[in-house]
Amino acid sequence: MRLCLIAAVLLQVKPAPPRPVPELPLQRFIDDMRSKNLKDVLALYAPTVAFVDPSGKAFGTPKALRQLYVNTFATYDSSLALYPVGVNLKGDPSRPGAVVVQNGNYSEDLRIRTTKVVNKYCGTYTISWVHQEEHLWLITRMEWTSNPCAAPAVK
Numbered sequence: 355m356r357l358c359l360i361a362a363v364l365l366q367v368k369p370a371p372p373r374p375v376p377e378l379p380l381q382r383f384i385d386d387m388r389s390k391n392l393k394d395v396l397a398l399y400a401p402t403v404a405f406v407d408p409s410g411k412a413f414g415t416p417k418a419l420r421q422l423y424v425n426t427f428a429t430y431d432s433s434l435a436l437y438p439v440g441v442n443l444k445g446d447p448s449r450p451g452a453v454v455v456q457n458g459n460y461s462e463d464l465r466i467r468t469t470k471v472v473n474k475y476c477g478t479y480t481i482s483w484v485h486q487e488e489h490l491w492l493i494t495r496m497e498w499t500s501n502p503c504a505a506p507a508v509k
Contacts, residue, residue: 376447378454378483378491380436387434390427396420400484400492408477408500433463436479445485452485453494461503476503 379398386395396419399405405413405422413419426432438458445452457480465472482495 376452376454376485376491378456380438380456380481383493384434384436387432392420392423392427395423398493399496400486400494403493404495404497406495406497408475408498429467431465431467433465435461437461447485450485450487454483454485454491456481456483460498474503475500477501 383395383398385391386398396416399416399419401416403414403416403419405419407413407422413422436458437460438456440457442455443452444455447454457478460475460477460479462475463472464475477498477500479499480495480497481493483491484494486492
């Protein structure tokens with residue numbers, strides 16, 4: 355009898371509807387990489403950022419991150435594609451301090467500007483965003499890993 359009562363109560367409790375994930379400036383990041391917009395790409399990062407490249411090297415200051423992008427933009431042309439897989443929301447997305455952690459897969463063609471050689475890279479990414487103020491989300495952590503790229507489909 356007691357088990358039936360608990361089951362009846364649990365069946366009446368409706369789960370809370372999922373909170374909508376805010377629109378994050380992910381496409382802006384991709385566009386900045388393609389257009390080499392140094393000022394705008396750096397504006398996407400919080401002052402206390404942690405950036406980890408696929409080799410595991412960490413860049414933890416705005417100065418180090420700026421130098422990374424200066425070097426990257428001078429050396430490569432990027433064609434980056436991100437394929438989101440999961441999103442984890444912590445806190446109320448309408449309030450400052452909320453955090454969204456996005457993860458997924460990526461593929462990137464990096465063309466070396468001096469030789470015109472294109473190298474393809476693939477792997478996973480995790481980006482942590484923090485809500486600063488209305489419509490302003492900044493990256494606090496960006497981590498990339500490297501995996502072998504899938505072989506092209508044979509037709």
